[in-house]
Every structure is written in structure tokens, then in C-alpha cells.
Amino acid sequence: MSSSTTNDTPAPRPHQGRRAVISREDLMAAALKLVGPHRSVSTLSLREVAREAGIAPNSFYRHFRDVDELAVTLINQAGSALRQIIGEARTRATSERSVVRSSVEAFMEQLRADQKYLHLLLREGTVGSDAFKQAVETQLGFFEEELCQDLIRLAALKHTGIYQPQLVARAITRLVFTMGAMAMDMPEEKHPALVDQVETMVRMIILGTQSMAQADSSL
Amino acid sequence: MSSSTTNDTPAPRPHQGRRAVISREDLMAAALKLVGPHRSVSTLSLREVAREAGIAPNSFYRHFRDVDELAVTLINQAGSALRQIIGEARTRATSERSVVRSSVEAFMEQLRADQKYLHLLLREGTVGSDAFKQAVETQLGFFEEELCQDLIRLAALKHTGIYQPQLVARAITRLVFTMGAMAMDMPEEKHPALVDQVETMVRMIILGTQSMAQADSSL
DNA sequence: CGCGATAATATACATTTGTATATATAACTG
DNA sequence: CAGTTATATATACAAATGTATATTATCGCG
Structure with a gap:
């Protein structure tokens, strides 16, 4: 138990290959936009978050293993x-x-x-x-x-x-x-x-x- | 606000027609069986409850308008x-x-x-x-x-x-x-x-x- | 330029869901 | 015994979801 936030950002690599047009943070922002008094994170679907972020459903996997x-x-x-x-x-x-x-x-x-x-x-x-x-x-x-x-x-x-x-x-x-x-x-x-x-x-x-x-x- | 429990049991009518083989209580029991530390009621699906209770999905509507x-x-x-x-x-x-x-x-x-x-x-x-x-x-x-x-x-x-x-x-x-x-x-x-x-x-x-x-x- | 690597997309598929429509079944009434 | 009515089922369908596979696009490097 060293730090409060687990630093799971994989460090911006010297991106060889196509540059990422979307980041983990963008996905997190998209998910945040969807939650509210009537919506809980645990009910968000992968596709929904991807839609909100403007990416293809499968692209989600590049950033997180799942919505959890x-x-x-x-x-x-x-x-x-x-x-x-x-x-x-x-x-x-x-x-x-x-x-x-x-x-x-x-x-x-x-x-x-x-x-x-x-x-x-x-x-x-x-x-x-x-x-x-x-x-x-x-x-x-x-x-x-x-x-x-x-x-x-x-x-x-x-x-x-x-x-x-x-x-x-x-x-x-x-x-x-x-x-x-x-x-x-x-x-x-x-x-x-x-x-x-x-x-x-x-x-x-x-x-x-x-x-x-x-x-x-x-x- | 008169009573604590809203008495929504519609009183056992002198059932004309086919007798009910399943009751609201049976459905509630089935739903209860499904919830637990890892499962919340709000995520229960109508079909799931019906399946647990052993009835056809549509029969659910005879007892409740929806899972909510x-x-x-x-x-x-x-x-x-x-x-x-x-x-x-x-x-x-x-x-x-x-x-x-x-x-x-x-x-x-x-x-x-x-x-x-x-x-x-x-x-x-x-x-x-x-x-x-x-x-x-x-x-x-x-x-x-x-x-x-x-x-x-x-x-x-x-x-x-x-x-x-x-x-x-x-x-x-x-x-x-x-x-x-x-x-x-x-x-x-x-x-x-x-x-x-x-x-x-x-x-x-x-x-x-x-x-x-x-x-x-x-x- | 060409080549490899990474990121993103397209298409597809099997599941599951809620519900609409139609039909069968059982009980009470006359 | 019909007839009526509440109850349950069967079938069907469109929508949405997670994910597998294949393809395309874009960058850096030699």
C-alpha cells in the first residue's frame, strides 16, 4: 500500500505505429458523462461507453480489459x-x-x-x-x-x-x-x-x- | 401515509377462470433467490426471474407490470x-x-x-x-x-x-x-x-x- | 520509399433481453 | 353441458450486448 491511486497508466510510449487518437482518459470522461443520479457505472455497457467516446466497440479493449x-x-x-x-x-x-x-x-x-x-x-x-x-x-x-x-x-x-x-x-x-x-x-x-x-x-x-x-x- | 406496507395484494378474488398456478409471492421468492452479495435486484431481468420461478416470461406480466x-x-x-x-x-x-x-x-x-x-x-x-x-x-x-x-x-x-x-x-x-x-x-x-x-x-x-x-x- | 508495428475499424455471430400476438388450458357460471 | 373468463404458454421479432476475426489506416524507422 504505497500510493493512493494505482498508477496503471502505461506511460506514453514513443508510439511506434499509428498514434492513439483516443486515450484512457477520454474513455473515462465518456463513462463519467453517462453516470448520474439515474445511472450507475456498473450498468454501463462497453458499447455504450465506446459510443459516447466516438470509437468502435472493439477499440475499447486497447485501453481497458473490461468496463469493470x-x-x-x-x-x-x-x-x-x-x-x-x-x-x-x-x-x-x-x-x-x-x-x-x-x-x-x-x-x-x-x-x-x-x-x-x-x-x-x-x-x-x-x-x-x-x-x-x-x-x-x-x-x-x-x-x-x-x-x-x-x-x-x-x-x-x-x-x-x-x-x-x-x-x-x-x-x-x-x-x-x-x-x-x-x-x-x-x-x-x-x-x-x-x-x-x-x-x-x-x-x-x-x-x-x-x-x-x-x-x-x-x- | 396510513400504513407501512402498501397493501398491493389484490385480494384473492373468487377466481373465475383458470386458477393461478403461481402467485406474486412465488415470483418474489424466485427473485430473492437470485439476489445476493454479487447480484442486485436492479440488474435482474424479467426472463431470469420467470425462469427461476418456472413460468413463461410473459406470465410475469399477470403479476407485476415490470421487475421494478x-x-x-x-x-x-x-x-x-x-x-x-x-x-x-x-x-x-x-x-x-x-x-x-x-x-x-x-x-x-x-x-x-x-x-x-x-x-x-x-x-x-x-x-x-x-x-x-x-x-x-x-x-x-x-x-x-x-x-x-x-x-x-x-x-x-x-x-x-x-x-x-x-x-x-x-x-x-x-x-x-x-x-x-x-x-x-x-x-x-x-x-x-x-x-x-x-x-x-x-x-x-x-x-x-x-x-x-x-x-x-x-x- | 517500403516495412513492421500499433491503433482503429468493419463485419459477423451467438446470446439475451423485453414484449407483441396468438393460442391453449382450466375453472367457475349459467 | 356450453360459455365466459382469467391464466398460462408458444412463437416470434427487433434491439442490444460482448467478443472473435479480419481488414484498414497511420505512424516511425531503416
């Missing part, structure tokens, strides 16, 4: 992109209160701006092939890990205890993602209220773990 | 069945501690015993048609509602405050279901550890809402 492989690549890409954005939002904020708020806000904002891209992580982790599900799980694991470190850091900084930070990170991550998935089916004007709700939920968890830490240390 | 309608019925059935089980577990327990524990345990036990049935509520709420998603959302809403009443009742009983019980109920419900979905891809021997984790998560949320209620009342 494309989907996994897409998931990894979406995961690292989102993690970078959330990470930036987190470092901008300093106090605990604003860390929670700005992280959740950044998440939801990204949701609003780029629904297609987040779909993969939010909704499709539960259906599809094993490789598919595991890719989503891996990305969520990265989120948990980063959040966990942040929680520990913040607890030390503010001298508040934290009970089982790993568990806390997992609960928060899953909750935020689940609520994000809900938001995607709601009209945008309801998003602010939902951000508030999610923030409160997260704060409850944090308060809870702090209470448990106190109880634990006073034994 | 069958899926929605299945979801409703799964929802009310699970709610009943959890409800029984809840009434058996009295103290707050055991309410949390036994509810989570009942949920996970049901998960272990009858994976097929829970799949619908756990994993398929995010993909599929609108009717599909809304059916799952409705069932989850019922869970939230019942849990909310329980939380209020318990808070009054134990004289602990509760801040925004509706939000608490939603957070707990979503979290438990999400973790349940995770469990379905894990070997069974890891389930006990997961039950402990989920229980801790729930307890954190409850502790958190109690803290917030105290802070709120001391203004």
Missing part, C-alpha cells in the same frame, strides 16, 4: 481528487469547530459542483463486482485514516480526550458519505439545511467520544 | 419484516444499555441469518429507479421514526436530555445500516467484533446528544 477495470480506475481517481479537496479545506481551518464545519461544507460543495464524480464513491460501493466494491472500500479507508490522524491531532491540541479514534473516524466518514448520497436526490435548496444536520451529527459523535474518554481515564 | 414493481414490493416486505424483528428485540430489553445492544445484535443476527432479505434495504437504495430508491427511503424513514419515539421515551425514563432526537435517530439508523452493508462482505467470524464497534458508535452518538441537551438547557 475502467470503473475501478475512475473510483481511484475520484477518491484521490476528493481527498485532496477535503484536505485543503481541513488545513484552512484551525479550530475544531471550523474543522468540522468546513470539511462538511467542502464535501457538500463538491457534491453540488460535481455530482458525477462523487457518485462513484457515494452510491456504487455496495453493488457491482468485488474489485469494484473493494476499490471504493479502499478509498473510504484512506478518508478514515486521514480523518483519524486529524482527530488525534486536534484532541491533543485542545486537550480533549478521544476514545477509539479509529472508530470515530469510521463512523463520521460513513455517516457523511451516506448523507451525501441522500443529498444527491434532493433539490439543491435543501442542501444547506442538510449541511447543518450533518454537522450536528458529527459534533454529537465527537462529544460522545470525548465523554467516553473522560469516563475511561477516571477509572 | 416486483422490487418495490420486495423492499416493502423486507422493511416491515425487519422492523418487526427489531421491534421485538427492543421491547424485550428495558435499560438503555441493553436496548442499544440488543437492537444492534438483533439487526446483525438477522443479517447473518437472512442476507438475501436485507440486501434490498442495505445496498440497493442508492441505485435503480426513482420508485426503487424512494421505497427504500420510505422504509428507512419508518425505522427512524420508531427509533425516534424510543429515544424520547428512554430519555424521559432515565431523565437524560436528548437534543434533536429526530436527527439522532437518523444518524443511528444510517450508521447501523451502512455498517450492516459492510458486514455482508465480511466473513462471519468478524461479525461479533463489528457488533461491538457499532454499539460503541451508537453509544457515542447518544452520549453526544445528551451532552448537547445539557448545554442547551443551561442557557
Whole structure:
């Protein structure tokens, strides 16, 4: 487990022979165009993606072994992109209160701006092939890990205890993602209220773990 | 919104004409046999279900308009069945501690015993048609509602405050279901550890809402 | 230029799907 | 016993899908 995104781009060779008129990225973009609130990646057909990209069906095989492989690549890409954005939002904020708020806000904002891209992580982790599900799980694991470190850091900084930070990170991550998935089916004007709700939920968890830490240390 | 399960069984008419050799329930059972960790209801084909049930493809139309309608019925059935089980577990327990524990345990036990049935509520709420998603959302809403009443009742009983019980109920419900979905891809021997984790998560949320209620009342 | 290599396409085929149409079967009604 | 009606099947068809095979196009290199 060295890097987040498996670097499966086979390096642009000094192309002997016909130059590629289409790239893996083009196919991934085409696939992204097709997914949405009513369409999941796991239901995309090879021909459909090829059609959208404007190539012959068989040309697909030059770039991916099947649609599943494309989907996994897409998931990894979406995961690292989102993690970078959330990470930036987190470092901008300093106090605990604003860390929670700005992280959740950044998440939801990204949701609003780029629904297609987040779909993969939010909704499709539960259906599809094993490789598919595991890719989503891996990305969520990265989120948990980063959040966990942040929680520990913040607890030390503010001298508040934290009970089982790993568990806390997992609960928060899953909750935020689940609520994000809900938001995607709601009209945008309801998003602010939902951000508030999610923030409160997260704060409850944090308060809870702090209470448990106190109880634990006073034994 | 009067009842939880939409009663779409058209009442066994005094069947004039040929007696039905197959029922809606048979078709639903056949569909259930086909779903699993690697197969989602939304990908079931009409012919596939008909084949499993041992009828001609066209006979399907006598019972459901399409596979989506069958899926929605299945979801409703799964929802009310699970709610009943959890409800029984809840009434058996009295103290707050055991309410949390036994509810989570009942949920996970049901998960272990009858994976097929829970799949619908756990994993398929995010993909599929609108009717599909809304059916799952409705069932989850019922869970939230019942849990909310329980939380209020318990808070009054134990004289602990509760801040925004509706939000608490939603957070707990979503979290438990999400973790349940995770469990379905894990070997069974890891389930006990997961039950402990989920229980801790729930307890954190409850502790958190109690803290917030105290802070709120001391203004 | 010609030659080899790579990328893309064309054509084809067997499957599977949803559904339309027509027909057979069984049960109740008179 | 007809007759009516709900139920199930048979056959058929167009559309779509994944992929195998063969062909064409385009580039770099000698």
C-alpha cells in the first residue's frame, strides 16, 4: 500500500505505429458523462461507453480489459481528487469547530459542483463486482485514516480526550458519505439545511467520544 | 401515509377462470433467490426471474407490470419484516444499555441469518429507479421514526436530555445500516467484533446528544 | 520509399433481453 | 353441458450486448 491511486497508466510510449487518437482518459470522461443520479457505472455497457467516446466497440479493449477495470480506475481517481479537496479545506481551518464545519461544507460543495464524480464513491460501493466494491472500500479507508490522524491531532491540541479514534473516524466518514448520497436526490435548496444536520451529527459523535474518554481515564 | 406496507395484494378474488398456478409471492421468492452479495435486484431481468420461478416470461406480466414493481414490493416486505424483528428485540430489553445492544445484535443476527432479505434495504437504495430508491427511503424513514419515539421515551425514563432526537435517530439508523452493508462482505467470524464497534458508535452518538441537551438547557 | 508495428475499424455471430400476438388450458357460471 | 373468463404458454421479432476475426489506416524507422 504505497500510493493512493494505482498508477496503471502505461506511460506514453514513443508510439511506434499509428498514434492513439483516443486515450484512457477520454474513455473515462465518456463513462463519467453517462453516470448520474439515474445511472450507475456498473450498468454501463462497453458499447455504450465506446459510443459516447466516438470509437468502435472493439477499440475499447486497447485501453481497458473490461468496463469493470475502467470503473475501478475512475473510483481511484475520484477518491484521490476528493481527498485532496477535503484536505485543503481541513488545513484552512484551525479550530475544531471550523474543522468540522468546513470539511462538511467542502464535501457538500463538491457534491453540488460535481455530482458525477462523487457518485462513484457515494452510491456504487455496495453493488457491482468485488474489485469494484473493494476499490471504493479502499478509498473510504484512506478518508478514515486521514480523518483519524486529524482527530488525534486536534484532541491533543485542545486537550480533549478521544476514545477509539479509529472508530470515530469510521463512523463520521460513513455517516457523511451516506448523507451525501441522500443529498444527491434532493433539490439543491435543501442542501444547506442538510449541511447543518450533518454537522450536528458529527459534533454529537465527537462529544460522545470525548465523554467516553473522560469516563475511561477516571477509572 | 396510513400504513407501512402498501397493501398491493389484490385480494384473492373468487377466481373465475383458470386458477393461478403461481402467485406474486412465488415470483418474489424466485427473485430473492437470485439476489445476493454479487447480484442486485436492479440488474435482474424479467426472463431470469420467470425462469427461476418456472413460468413463461410473459406470465410475469399477470403479476407485476415490470421487475421494478416486483422490487418495490420486495423492499416493502423486507422493511416491515425487519422492523418487526427489531421491534421485538427492543421491547424485550428495558435499560438503555441493553436496548442499544440488543437492537444492534438483533439487526446483525438477522443479517447473518437472512442476507438475501436485507440486501434490498442495505445496498440497493442508492441505485435503480426513482420508485426503487424512494421505497427504500420510505422504509428507512419508518425505522427512524420508531427509533425516534424510543429515544424520547428512554430519555424521559432515565431523565437524560436528548437534543434533536429526530436527527439522532437518523444518524443511528444510517450508521447501523451502512455498517450492516459492510458486514455482508465480511466473513462471519468478524461479525461479533463489528457488533461491538457499532454499539460503541451508537453509544457515542447518544452520549453526544445528551451532552448537547445539557448545554442547551443551561442557557 | 517500403516495412513492421500499433491503433482503429468493419463485419459477423451467438446470446439475451423485453414484449407483441396468438393460442391453449382450466375453472367457475349459467 | 356450453360459455365466459382469467391464466398460462408458444412463437416470434427487433434491439442490444460482448467478443472473435479480419481488414484498414497511420505512424516511425531503416
